[in-house]
Amino acid sequence: MSVVILGGNECMERQYSNICGKYGYKAKIFCKPCADMKNRIGSPDLLIVFTHTISHKMLRCAMNGVSEGTTVVRSHTSSIASLQGILEEAAYAN
Secondary structure (H helix, E strand, O other): OEEEEEOOOHHHHHHHHHHHHHOOOEEEEEOOOOOOHHHHHOOOOEEEEEHHHOOHHHHHHHHHHOOOOOEEEEEOOOOHHHHHHHHHHHHHHO
């Protein structure tokens, strides 16, 4: 299963990746906008948006590239506890 995280803290990218790995997800993390992000996102099973740390432009670009089968979860905080809660819910739903 794959997960894409948009926003969050740059210094916590490795921690986000490690936590996703513990839950069996392969993670792509975009804390800042990058060139061709719409195509780099692909079609993940789960898209997590940390709304407090993401620009509107980056969010619009990402949402245009998301497929219909992708579950989108928005969280105001970008903490480890928040990410773990989201991943536990997603694991429970599947």
